[in-house]
Amino acid sequence: MNMLPPHIPFAQFGQSCSKFFRLSDTCNILVVGNTGAGKSTLIHHALDKPIEKGITRGISREPYRNKKGSVSIYDSEGLERNSKQVKEVVLRFLEKKKQSKNCNNRIHLIWYCLNYQSANREGNLEADWINKLANYAPVLLVVTRSPRNKESYVEQLISQTDCNLKIDTVVRVRAEAEMHDELLEAHGLDRLCEASEKVLNDRTNSLIQEAIGSMKMSAVKWIGEGAFLRGLLGIIPGTSYAGIVPLVRNGILKRMFRGVSSGFHFNCTEEDLAAISKWSLLLETSAVLQEKLSEVDWQGFNSMTEALQWISESIKNFADSFLLENEMFSNLSDTLSKWAEFSWNLPFAMHPALAIFFVVETAFLAIAWMQVLEEAKLDFYEGNSDVDLKSRMDEKLQQMLDWMTQWVPKESSESQSYAAT
Ligand SMILES: Nc1nc2c(ncn2[C@@H]2O[C@H](COP(=O)(O)OP(=O)(O)OP(=O)(O)O)[C@@H](O)[C@H]2O)c(=O)[nH]1
Ligand SMILES: [Mg+2]
Numbered sequence: 136m137n138m139l140p141p142h143i144p145f146a147q148f149g150q151s152c153s154k155f156f157r158l159s160d161t162c163n164i165l166v167v168g169n170t171g172a173g174k175s176t177l178i179h180h181a182l183d184k185p186i187e188k189g190i191t192r193g194i195s196r197e198p199y200r201n202k203k204g205s206v207s208i209y210d211s212e213g214l215e216r217n218s219k220q221v222k223e224v225v226l227r228f229l230e231k232k233k234q235s236k237n238c239n240n241r242i243h244l245i246w247y248c249l250n251y252q253s254a255n256r257e258g259n260l261e262a263d264w265i266n267k268l269a270n271y272a273p274v275l276l277v278v279t280r281s282p283r284n285k286e287s288y289v290e291q292l293i294s295q296t297d298c299n300l301k302i303d304t305v306v307r308v309r310a311e312a313e314m315h316d317e318l319l320e321a322h323g324l325d326r327l328c329e330a331s332e333k334v335l336n337d338r339t340n341s342l343i344q345e346a347i348g349s350m351k352m353s354a355v356k357w358i359g360e361g362a363f364l365r366g367l368l369g370i371i372p373g374t375s376y377a378g379i380v381p382l383v384r385n386g387i388l389k390r391m392f393r394g395v396s397s398g399f400h401f402n403c404t405e406e407d408l409a410a411i412s413k414w415s416l417l418l419e420t421s422a423v424l425q426e427k428l429s430e431v432d433w434q435g436f437n438s439m440t441e442a443l444q445w446i447s448e449s450i451k452n453f454a455d456s457f458l459l460e461n462e463m464f465s466n467l468s469d470t471l472s473k474w475a476e477f478s479w480n481l482p483f484a485m486h487p488a489l490a491i492f493f494v495v496e497t498a499f500l501a502i503a504w505m506q507v508l509e510e511a512k513l514d515f516y517e518g519n520s521d522v523d524l525k526s527r528m529d530e531k532l533q534q535m536l537d538w539m540t541q542w543v544p545k546e547s548s549e550s551q552s553y554a555a556t
Pocket of ligand 1: 169170171172173174175177188189190192211214279280308310313
């Protein structure tokens with residue numbers, strides 16, 4: 136007898152989702168729905184894995200995975216019995232997963248199971264609850280124990296244009312054959328696999344945006360710290376401008392570059408640091424910046440905080456013109472002013488211009504590096520990992536230099552009036 140291996144619907148899950156799998160190693164799915172809707176049975180047949188029989192309690196501590204590891208499915212307790220409490224458990228679980236910076240730990244899809252009988256009766260759909268879930272991940276409505284070709288009441292409802300339900304797709308499934316007057320065959324799990332892949336693909340770009348956003352937030356913290364610490368050098372009496380090149384190799388900037396790079400999961404090696412410190416464009420940019428800042432009348436400021444606020448305002452045009460999105464910019468200047476408030480309400484004396492110069496120069500350089508890494512990361516998600524960071528950084532620095540050359544810092548009288556307000 137010719138024994139075929141059993142068909143496992145989710146064995147190859149994710150074959151059409153290569154972009155997503157550059158972001159995450161696995162797709163995490165949470166299965167929710169009413170008690171007895173057939174959630175556990177669905178997982179059992181999707182993966183051909185033994186699942187705990189009987190009433191499920193809580194949420195599975197470890198997900199059920201296919202052999203490849205491309206899909207990880209969390210089973211959950213049914214909703215009727217203890218509805219409010221179970222809902223809270225589910226929301227807490229989703230919230231916790233959402234906090235994770237690592238995409239591997241997030242919930243990427245939700246299967247909301249409703250059996251055909253309930254789906255075919257009015258009043259069984261908890262729209263508010265489903266819409267709440269949809270804030271965390273796209274929701275697929277799985278109509279369980281459903282005839283293959285018969286639309287349920289709920290499906291008709293969803294297809295109406297004025298329906299406010301945040302459901303991405305509906306899939307009809309019967310995970311296990313049933314015997315009634317006749318044999319009702321199992322069906323739908325392959326469709327559920329395809330539909331899940333499709334929804335996942337549609338969602339991948341926004342997942343990438345979120346991931347990049349949190350990488351940038353972490354980078355900005357490093358930049359704020361690095362710029363601040365380097366600025367401190369400017370108020371230490373006797374400090375003279377030694378140039379940024381040796382500083383790239385010194386502790387403060389090394390730490391900052393490493394931090395920014397690690398936020399993007401890039402490794403910043405000694406060689407990279409050596410390359411960064413060799414850029415001649417960097418020297419040129421520094422020279423232009425120093426010249427521009429030397430035109431400012433620093434005596435118009437009463438404290439370092441004020442001076443930093445002024446510089447934030449001034450470089451805002453810079454942000455608007457090409458380099459930074461507003462949100463990033465304000466985050467950076469917040470970081471800087473927090474640092475400033477923290478310990479810089481010192482009288483504005485000694486070497487203020489030098490301190491400001493250090494802060495701005497460091498921040499510009501690090502922001503350029505951050506943007507290079509961001510673009511490299513986006514390319515990586517598109518499937519191109521062969522990116523020349525050095526030539527990209529050259530381009531960025533050139534852009535920055537062009538901007539800097541045209542930059543006119545505010546007149547000293549303006550800075551004075553700013554300081555007075
Ligand atoms: N024949 C058949 N039986 C099913 C199917 N889905 C669920 N059942 C039966 O319905 C009952 C409940 O199924 P479960 O998979 O345990 O349902 P559940 O949603 O996990 O239930 P809770 O964990 O209590 O919330 C079991 O007796 C299953 O055998 C199906 O597709 N076909
Ligand atoms: Mg169960």
